[in-house]
Amino acid sequence: MEKNLLFALDIGTRSVVGLVGEKVDNSIQIIASHRLEHRTRAMMDGQIHDVPEVAAIIAEVKNALETSCGLLKKVSVAAAGRALCTIQSRAEIEMSDRGVLTSSDEHALELAAIQSAQHKLATSNTISDPTSYYCVGYSVVSFILDKTPLKTLVGQRGKKATVELIATFLPRQVIDSLQSAITSVNLEIATLTLEPIAAINVLIPQTMRHLNLVLVDIGAGTSDVAITKDGSIIAYGMVPCAGDKITEAISQQYLLDFNVAEKVKRQLTGNESSTITLTDVLGLPQEIAVSEIIKNIQPHVAELAQLIATQIVSLNVTAPQAVLLVGGGSLTPMISEALAQCLDMPAPRVAVRRPDIIEGISQIPTDLCTPDAVTPLGILKLSASRTLNFMNVTLNEQPLHLFNLGHLTVADALLAAGIDTRSLHGKPGLGITIDINSQTNFFPGTHGTPSLIELNGHKATLSELLQEDDVIKVTKGTSGTMPSLCLSDIFDILPSYTISINEKPYEISPIITINDELAQPDAVLADRDQVLYRVPSTLEEVLDATGNAMDVPPYHYIINGSEREYSIWRKYTINGNTATAASPVSANDQIMISLLCEPTLGELLGLNNDEEHSITVLFNKVKCSIPLRRYTIIMNDKVSQITDIAHNESVIHFSSTEQEHPMISDVLLAANFNPKTIPPGSIVKILLNNQPTEYTSLVKNGDEITLVVT
Numbered sequence: 001m002e003k004n005l006l007f008a009l010d011i012g013t014r015s016v017v018g019l020v021g022e023k024v025d026n027s028i029q030i031i032a033s034h035r036l037e038h039r040t041r042a043m044m045d046g047q048i049h050d051v052p053e054v055a056a057i058i059a060e061v062k063n064a065l066e067t068s069c070g071l072l073k074k075v076s077v078a079a080a081g082r083a084l085c086t087i088q089s090r091a092e093i094e095m096s097d098r099g100v101l102t103s104s105d106e107h108a109l110e111l112a113a114i115q116s117a118q119h120k121l122a123t124s125n126t127i128s129d130p131t132s133y134y135c136v137g138y139s140v141v142s143f144i145l146d147k148t149p150l151k152t153l154v155g156q157r158g159k160k161a162t163v164e165l166i167a168t169f170l171p172r173q174v175i176d177s178l179q180s181a182i183t184s185v186n187l188e189i190a191t192l193t194l195e196p197i198a199a200i201n202v203l204i205p206q207t208m209r210h211l212n213l214v215l216v217d218i219g220a221g222t223s224d225v226a227i228t229k230d231g232s233i234i235a236y237g238m239v240p241c242a243g244d245k246i247t248e249a250i251s252q253q254y255l256l257d258f259n260v261a262e263k264v265k266r267q268l269t270g271n272e273s274s275t276i277t278l279t280d281v282l283g284l285p286q287e288i289a290v291s292e293i294i295k296n297i298q299p300h301v302a303e304l305a306q307l308i309a310t311q312i313v314s315l316n317v318t319a320p321q322a323v324l325l326v327g328g329g330s331l332t333p334m335i336s337e338a339l340a341q342c343l344d345m346p347a348p349r350v351a352v353r354r355p356d357i358i359e360g361i362s363q364i365p366t367d368l369c370t371p372d373a374v375t376p377l378g379i380l381k382l383s384a385s386r387t388l389n390f391m392n393v394t395l396n397e398q399p400l401h402l403f404n405l406g407h408l409t410v411a412d413a414l415l416a417a418g419i420d421t422r423s424l425h426g427k428p429g430l431g432i433t434i435d436i437n438s439q440t441n442f443f444p445g446t447h448g449t450p451s452l453i454e455l456n457g458h459k460a461t462l463s464e465l466l467q468e469d470d471v472i473k474v475t476k477g478t479s480g481t482m483p484s485l486c487l488s489d490i491f492d493i494l495p496s497y498t499i500s501i502n503e504k505p506y507e508i509s510p511i512i513t514i515n516d517e518l519a520q521p522d523a524v525l526a527d528r529d530q531v532l533y534r535v536p537s538t539l540e541e542v543l544d545a546t547g548n549a550m551d552v553p554p555y556h557y558i559i560n561g562s563e564r565e566y567s568i569w570r571k572y573t574i575n576g577n578t579a580t581a582a583s584p585v586s587a588n589d590q591i592m593i594s595l596l597c598e599p600t601l602g603e604l605l606g607l608n609n610d611e612e613h614s615i616t617v618l619f620n621k622v623k624c625s626i627p628l629r630r631y632t633i634i635m636n637d638k639v640s641q642i643t644d645i646a647h648n649e650s651v652i653h654f655s656s657t658e659q660e661h662p663m664i665s666d667v668l669l670a671a672n673f674n675p676k677t678i679p680p681g682s683i684v685k686i687l688l689n690n691q692p693t694e695y696t697s698l699v700k701n702g703d704e705i706t707l708v709v710t
Contacts, residue, residue, distance in 0.1 A: 005031070006383045007065070007075045009058065010195075010376035011178065013043045013221035013244065014262070014328065016054075017376040018061040019368075020069045023384055027362045030380075034064040041258065044221055044244070047080070048177040051184070059185040074190035076383030078198045078375060079136050079178060080222045084238040085127060085169040088141070089117035092162040101153045101161060106143070109153070109163045114138055115412065117167035122415055133169040137194040139233035140165045151206075151231070168194050168236050191383050196224035196236055198378030199326055202358050204228055214312050214320045216339075217375060218329030220244045223308050227316050235315040239307045243329030249300040250293065255280040268294055268333050294333050302338050309342035319343045323350040328372035360384075393470045402466070410453060411462040413472055424451035429480030432527040436490065437534070443490075446480035487512060487531070488521045494535050497587035499542065506546045508585075510535045539572060539591070540581035550581055552596065555648045557604065566604055566646075570594050601633055602642030605654055615662065615701035619671045626662045626670045626699065631655070664688070665695045667705050683710045 004023040009016065015037040021028040036057050042050035066072055091113035095101070118135055127133065143150045144162040153161050175192070182189055199217045209228040217224040221244055225237040243265070251261035260278060267276050272291045279285050312320065323343070325336055330352045340350040355364060355374050360381050368377065391402045395417050402408055414424075429445020452475040453460050460472075487493070496509040512519050513532045525531070536545045543550050550572075554565040571594040572579045585591070601607070613628045633640045634653040646652070659666070664686060678684060686693050687706040699705065 005069060005072070006380055007072045007190075008376055008380035008383050009061070009075050009077050009182075010379055011043075011048075011054065011058065011077060011181070012219055012372075012375075013080075013242075014038065014219070015372075016057045016061050017373070018065050019376050019380045020065050020072070021361070021380050024362075027360055028380060028384060029362050030365060030368070032065050032068045033365065033368060033376075034061050036061055047174055047221075048181055051177055051181050055181040055184040058181055058187075062185055062187065073186075073188060075182060075187045076191040076193075076379050077178060077182065077189060078193045078195045078379045079170050079174055080195050080219070080224065080238075084194075084236060085121065085133060086236050087117040087120055087167050087169070088164070089113045089120060089167055090162060090164045091116055092160055095158055095161055099157070101156050103154050105161075106153045106163075109161060110138070110140065110165060113163050113165050114167050117165075118169075119415060121169060132172040134172055134175045135167055136170045136175065136192055137197045138165050138167040139197060139236075141232045141234065166233065166236065168197070170194075193379065193382050194224075194236065195219075195375050196226040196238075198382055199224070199374045200226040200228070200233060200378070201381055202355055202374050202378040203324055203326065203353050205359055206231075209233065211322070212316070212320045214316065214323045216308055216312075216323060216325050216327075216330070218242050218308075218325060218327040218332070218335070219372075219375075220247075220329065223304075223311075223327075223329065225308070225311050225315065227312070227320065229316075237311045237315045239311050241304055241307050242327070243332060245304055246297055246300055246329075246332055249297050253293075253296050254278065254286065254288070255282065257281060264293065265332070269331055298334060301332060301334050302342075304332075305335060305338035305342050309339060312343065319345050321349070324353045325351065326353055326371045326374040330371045391466065391468055393466055393468075393472060395472045396474055408466045409462065410455060410460055410464050410466065410472060413466060414462070414474065419474065424453075424474065424476050426450065426477030427479040430482045430527075432483060432485070432525070434485070434490065434525055434527075434529050434531055436531045441490070443483045443485060445482050448480045449477045451475060451477040482527075485525045486522050487514075487519065487525065487533070490525075491533060493521050499585060499587065499589045499591060501543075501546060501548055501591045502593055503590075506542075508536050508542060508545060511545065537584060538581065539574065539579050539583045539585055542585045542591070548593065555599070555646075557646065557649070558651045559605075560653060566599060568596055568599065570596060598645050598647060600642060601635065601640055601644050601646045601652070604646040604652075605633070605642070607631065607642045615699070617667055617699055617702065618704040619667055619673075620705075620707055622671075624667060624671045626666055628659050628662065630657045630659055632657075661698050663695065664693060664697050664699060664705065667699055668695075668707075673707070678709055684708070685710070 006021045006023060006028060008019045008021070015035055017035045018033065019030060020032045021030050038053070038057055040050065040053055042048065042053035048054050062072055091109055093109060114135060121133060141164040143153045144164070145153060145156050146158040146160055150156065179189060196215065196217055200215050204213055204215060210231045212229045213227070215226045219242050221242055223239040223242045225239070226233060227235045247258060247261045247265050250256060250264055251258050254261070256264065256278065264276055264278060268290055272294065275287050275289050276293070277285065277287045323339060323345070329335070336350045336352060337347055340347045343350070352371055353374070354369050354371055355377050356369050358364060358377060358381065361377060364377070391408060393400050393402060393413055395413055400413060400417055402413060426448025428447055431442055431444040434441050434443065453462065454473040455464055456471050494510055496507050498505055498507055500506065511534055512521065514523060514525070515530050536542045540550055550570070552568055552570065554567045557564045557566065573592045574583055574585065574589055614625045615628065616623055616625050618624070631642065632655045633642065635644065635646065635650050685708040686695070687708065688697055688699070689704050690706070
């Protein structure tokens, strides 16, 4: 009858430990064990740096165990917590139509929570590349049934079941190098866990987890931390520093090869009064007291203890009730005392633990009752339980190792590969907004094409279940494009028409501007463009389009020392009819524009309409206007009259005097009477309203003045 053998490997920074056990009833009986140390520093800080060298050591351990146990095909391993990432997650199920919950239901709920944690990590911003991380283990924090915490859901009945757990993730590089070393010696990973998870399952059973305990696994490259409280594991952590730090200190202090320094470190646990004989890299023999070496490494031990204490406090907030030390590094002199001092705890509360008795493993050999055997024993124990294993698939011709969480789907594979399913479907092309004559118009982009998912050559959906060695091909949909538009695509360009201005023909074409710049009908439009499109249809628009703008530059003058402007407007007619700026213009219309005439001084100074300041009389039966003001105008240093042309840029001096009571002499002056026209010897008689009068007689509005020459 074939034996139910379990093979566990603890691939550490300093050594590789292999255990083979047989599952007998509910217990594991250890059949064989073998341990080999690395010949070189092929591993550092829990990370494999030299895969062929580590694989060679694994092969030696495997071959040694197979001599007594037979062929070994599958192995359970644990990963170190280098660059560890932990995520709290939960999952729940409605139980309205379910019966009593089974262990399978509980396990499915746990896996659903792990998938939720994986999705949370993939969509978070906590790490730069979530796809480069693998889930390597999890610990249930609590089971809840209808808001009541329970130790297990098995056998329970209710409305809603919930699980809360901590899922742990490590970088892909750590796992890939581990798997590469194992597969190169013809082994397959059966289960994978995290080293602190394995250790805590050995030393802190469920019945002890109501206490606030900290387990510290001090290896060669890393110090892994696990914390329990209130009945569950509440946190995992890692310090990238451990026993190698002390070995390095000894090597530097005494100029020793690293492997020699490691042997010296292991001899420090003996009598402090003894001495150690060694040979340095120069070939010189030395005999050094153990007490001296311990004294020299004391600062480095204190520094390591401080790093571990800082990690504990960051995870646990306060000092715990007790600290359990395991791993080969826990045997470092003074480490427990230094850690107790850093945590401000009584020294007896920080102690090294050995796996003398482990629930589920019977008859532990004496050579395995050491602190560094805790993790390999934990891996062996977990190998018999439901832990994580791999499923191998190919996604777009790239191998993908998925942790078999149960009922894995195509969507899970895409998630693990870092492909967001929402990005598969081609997005619609961006639309553009064009403002046309102050009206906003939106033009949508083209539609995207859907994605294509194929499973083993057949079209598939995201929800289809995966099997070992499945081949997935995902073709992303193409996104739509932004529309490419020109002016002629969005409106009809109206035809030109002909008119004449002062008998000269002109062609009136549509005016198109894009962002205030003249444009052609085939101009390509961009988002947010401002388009103005119009055909000149009023007199002002037509004149502007033909270069005959109605605006005329003003004339400039200096009047009495001040600068003045005077605007002149032309007269316009359309087909012989007087027109204004807003008058409509049609095809074949004839537009006439009068010539510009410079203003007279009277027009410039506003003296042509001065009726309010004059009176009217009859002089020799002819009406004559008598001004009540008298003006003095000097233009460009010459005396001028109001009828003279006021040339542009002229300098004008202007003054006026009031004359409230005009006389006969003013009438003669206003009538342009020239006394020289009177023949010599003539008699002049002046009549005012038919009555004789004098030159100085006053006149008023409506008077009749007659000049009689005899």
